[in-house]
Amino acid sequence: MKILYDHQAFAASRFGGVARYFYNLMTALHQKGVDVRLSIRYSNNYYLLNNNQFQAQPFRYFLGYMKTSILISQINRTWSCLQVVRRNYDLFHPTFFHPYFLWFIGDKPYVVTYHDVIKEKFGDRFGHVDNEPKRKKQKILDRAAHIIAVSENTKNDLIDIFQIDPVRITVIHHATNFLELSVPDTFQIQTPNTYLLYVGYRNSYKNFNPFLSAIASVLKKYDHIQLVCAGGGSFTAEEIQLIEKLGLTDQVFHYSADDFTLYRLYQHALAFVYPSLYEGFGMPILEAFATGCPVVLSNTSCFPEVAQDAALYFDPESETSVREQIETIILDEQLRQLLRKKGYERQLAFSSEKMVNQTLQVYQRAIAQAS
Template sequence: MKILYDHQAFTVQDVGGVSRYYRALLDHASPDVHSHVPVVVSNNVYLQDRRHTNHSAFFPGQSFRGRFSFMWKLNRLACRRALRRGSYDVFHPTLIDDPYFMHEVEDKPMVITIHDLIPVLFTEQYPQTDVALIGRIAQRANQIIAVSEHTRTDILRLLPVSPERVTVVPHGYTPSPPPRTLLPEGYLLYVGTRSGYKNFDCLLQALAQLVRRPGLQAQRLVCAGGGRATEAEQDRLQELGLTQHVQFMGLVQEAELAGLYRGAAAFVFPSLYEGFGFPILEAFAQKCPVVLSNASCFPETAQDAALYFDPHQPADLAQQLHLLLLEPALRRQLQQLGTLRLADFTWAQTATRTRAVYRAAQDLPQPVLL
């Protein structure tokens, strides 16, 4: 079976969860699956070894990745040529941002992966999102992979597709490099961007309550990967009396991020919505206790290996953190449960289940576009 992946995730991301997902599918494919990725120019770190591509890098770290960049145009042209040659059994675009392939794929089977429907659910934060286009691409797909049951439910609720075309295939976990210590242990950790649905202010309000409670350790928060503090965030910290309690790390390398998880008293994920919640697995791998909002996919992903709170109630989060920080036995229990839960997520299993989806895409009749 020949699978054609396209360039999009590997063009727009130098590093990131989506392109890492596709690299894992390439690495763990069964012997009868032969994959092709027609990428001409890319700075993506997961393609650096060129095991699956024959591409060139171009000034790594520079911004040449936009939809109208020369990098995008060259790679899209290469993908169009591969689609027109037709020497593949299933086409799997790595993103659905650009509909260039809709007229090129013709009657060949197509599979798409939907990691989340955040741009559809939070349109005020993503005003450029073409919701109708997402619906047309989903409708054209022979099969859709959803990364969680929660995402599958949203797909069936929000997009014009039938249930038999949507299959849940969770992510696996890629072991990180050996942790590199950056800070003394004993802080709360937040990872990723902080705006909008990420609900970061709930965590700040909870922290403001914690710092007023005497005798507690870990009364500081470290934020990794989401950039430096904005002016609005600095004002908010001052308003809450947290200026000396929050540290912004900006971009960190994988080994450094692993070290931050390893040294944290707890990883906190207050988001209102996620498709899967991959940082949860990263925390589990470093034996970091996890505290999650009880929203979206989080209970499905972590199950009993985390503490949960109402994301609209900062006092609830503060209470859960207070409990965790005062109870060493609870922290050890969460570490053990996290290790057990992590074992349920392997890329080998993800690749095997994805192969079954490819087979189903070949067997199902061509979708009828409305």
């Protein structure tokens, strides 16, 4: 079986959940003996640069960030078009929603993974989360041999918003490589003594600024506790201004985070907090479970499906709810121990082996139907 993946998830982002999902999937399939190919020439993606199997050339932003990114994107897309046209594969799996390949793929089957419908569900409120309009996504979904949804919540959204026949959708939950990640004992980092952990991007629907405003009084009340933000880029000028306005300059910090650093940050945190308004799955939940970190979540979208009773929940749009639950997790050591135990039990349902085997079954059915 030959599976071709394209450049899209890896071309523009150095980190990110979608790129991590595809990288972990490709790596696991390769280890199972599947002929996995990635059509990309240039990328600064962290996962690719640290792997010999799926090689891409790093590049400098010699024309400035935007102009260089556009140029590199065009080169990668042209290269992907060539690989699609050559047809030396059994199945194609695009990693995002630009429909460039539809002109060239002919009768070759392709499978699409859908992570979330945030843009379609919330429209102008979070419409900038990607650049592809609904009509282009609809065309890709309608022609796909099969669709993978990362949660039942996303599957229901696909049925509701894109009118997809449920029999064409298979739910395959994510898994995390943190379960198998071997962090050397010698790899240690300096952290605050007691801190809450926030992971990933902080813009728009991630709800970071309202979350920070909601917990400001709690951090001031328990001034030995700090908030560590990992990944997602350095604080913006607007975020720095808000942190200063709330009087939290000495209690809110940012860490750049590769996998080893992130693993240690989860391990030592008082709790991991995820205040997002909407997600398709929420990979950091599994990362926290795998490292024994108590989890505090929004009660929205897929979160109850993924975490079930292994997390403490709040209403992300209620300052009172956020504040009360954060104070609860700070004060209740017994609850934190219970959540660690339940998190470990819950993460057993999300193995990489299960995810890969289920994905292989989807591929095999799609190829057989196209024969």
